[in-house]
Amino acid sequence: MDYTDHAKNAPVSCPQCGADVEQTSGRGKIKRFCNPSHGRSWRTRMRSAGWL
Secondary structure (H helix, E strand, O other): OOOOOOHHHOOEEEOOOEEEEEOOOOOOOOOOOOOOOHHHHHHHHHHHOOOO
16 A cells, blocks of 8 residues: 555456446545445455454
8 A cells, every 4th residue: 555645546447346436536435345235245244254
């Protein structure tokens, strides 16, 4: 990890489908999922596996 640059400038791929996730510049959290339904299904899958 490069600490001299913003984390939003690093490439992010959706853990559910592997698609590249576009980041909006400025303040706020990093987008991890390409859409909200992929985030919900990923969290459900991880919870059922005992990870969350």
